[in-house]
Amino acid sequence: MQWVDTVIQGVLLGGLYALFATGLSLIFGVMRLVNIAHGDLIVVASFAALAVAEGFGMHPLITLLAVVPLMFGLGYVLQRGILNLTLGKDILPPLLVTFGLSIIIQNGLLEVFTADSQKLKAGAIETMSLQIFGGISVGVLPVITFVAAVLVIAGLQLLFFRTMLGSAFRATSDDPDTARLMGIDNRHVFALAMAVSLAVVALAGVLLGVRTNFDPSIGPGRLLYAFEAVIIGGLGSLWGTLAGGVILGVAQSIGARIDPGLQILAGHIAFLIILIVRPRGLFPRAVD
Amino acid sequence: MTRLRQGSGGQALLEITGLTAFYGDFQALFGIDFRVEAGETVAIIGSNGAGKTTFLRSITGMIANDRDSIRWDGAPIGDLPANRIVAQGIAMVPEGRRLFPSLTVEENLRIGAYARSGEWTVERVIDLFPFIAERRRAPATALSGGQQQMVAIGRALMSNPRLLLCDEISLGLAPTIIKSIYDALPRICEGGTTLLIVEQDIRQAMQMSDRVYCLQEGRVTLEGRPADLTHDQIREAYFGM
DSSP states (O other): OHHHHHHHHHHHHHHHHHHHHHHHHHHHHHHOOOOTTHHHHHHHHHHHHHHHHHHHTOOTTTTHHHHHHHHHHHHHHHIIIIIHHHOSSOSHHHHHHHHHHHHHHHHHHHHHHOSOOBOOOOGGGGTOEEEOSTTOEEEHHHHHHHHHHHHHHHHHHHHHHHSHHHHHHHHHHHOHHHHHHTTOOHHHHHHHHHHHHHHHHHHHHHHHHHHSOBOTTOHHHHHHHHHHHHHHHOTTOHHHHHHHHHHHHHHHHHHHHHOGGGHHHHHHHHHHHHHHHOTTOSSOOSOO | OOOOOOOTTSOOSEEEEEEEEEETTEEEEEEEEEEEOTTOEEEEEOOTTSSHHHHHHHHTTSSOOOGGGEEETTEEOTTOOHHHHGGGTEEEEOTTOOOOTTSBHHHHHHHTTSSOOSSOOHHHHHHHSTTHHHHTTSBGGGSOHHHHHHHHHHHHHTTOOSEEEEESTTTTOOHHHHHHHHHHHHHHHHTTOEEEEEOSOHHHHHHHOSEEEEEETTEEEEEEOGGGOOHHHHHHHHHOO
């Protein structure tokens, strides 16, 4: 029963990793851009929530009403103002620019918020739990996180496959030149994709901040988990990204059960094994 | 076939004067003068590398040009980016079809109406190319070359263009397929759409156009009504000998 418990906790943890990874997966799918600053943007969202929560005395989960639109707007401006200029045949410029952004963000946060470890205080909900079966109990917050991840991915799936904007995302990803012949403004479509990506990042950042401590230096670590989840799931597949997050979460949770020191390592080992067995991930997109 | 024709003194639908185009240091077009009247079908012929595709890319805004070198309905559009051209009523069937592989057949059609729509609907395109009815949900890549070409034409029509540019729509297709595609074109014109086709097959171009332009090395070497042109004139214009 202990192992069942371990796996369940791992699945729920995987929801958070899936949220980390979804935005990364989305923009890679639309514009082949690998955003090295993705993890730091998650931390930006956590600090933004902290500032709003403390400034207005709000519950951290309520700050989402401000942080999500804020990050959406930041994503649009970031893409339109900077990252669009880096896109082209060469894949190196976006990597370099987002790497630079990552450093700027970390140091900016250090200036404003200091290196102190912070946490979003959500009160009773942090420790509430539900009894499920066989004496296993799950935390309310992890359940909320997992459900949020599923809803976000289902919502994005609808956006991509049921709306004109979704068709425009996919068409631009397939063939940017022909997309322009259809009247699609690539710069605007890319900016919207980054905006949606950072809206998801906002949710991930707030849930991260409620779950654990954060400080300006933890971004790259979150990026690593996000990367691993995306690669395990297969590039460009959103449901694959959820599966990747869950596999990472379960591996870490099993590792931690064996020995608390093994948690992080177990996740990386699971990632490496899948990379060896299925180099293109579990659910790669049929069309590349 | 009856055609609407404006008086020769009237304003052309598309009027191009002294158009030049460059790829870096390489000059591809050297002062092209060109006009299309509303209701006409105009064909452009020329060998590989004559500048036909470059010329269409200039009209569609894929290559930036001087603002005044291209006039559409009297208004200068030479400097508009590609994504704003289709809203003006100029749609392109690109060489090689270029359907979107991630989209279904129907999604490929619908994306054609992203920036502009009108009388042409998915149902009307199906009316023109009935096979689409059964393949609406198929991925675009599952279709044969000829079927893809028809969807590409339908996709361009979805923006309800006043001018439809067709770049080598017969390339790589079997003769019977080419015939069924060309047979559909008059029905497109009936809706008031003007056609500008680029065609390697000179006979096909002559047969279906009201006027033909021949390009050679980035210059117009011949222009006229098919009936008025002799074989020798065309050979001279096409090959330069």
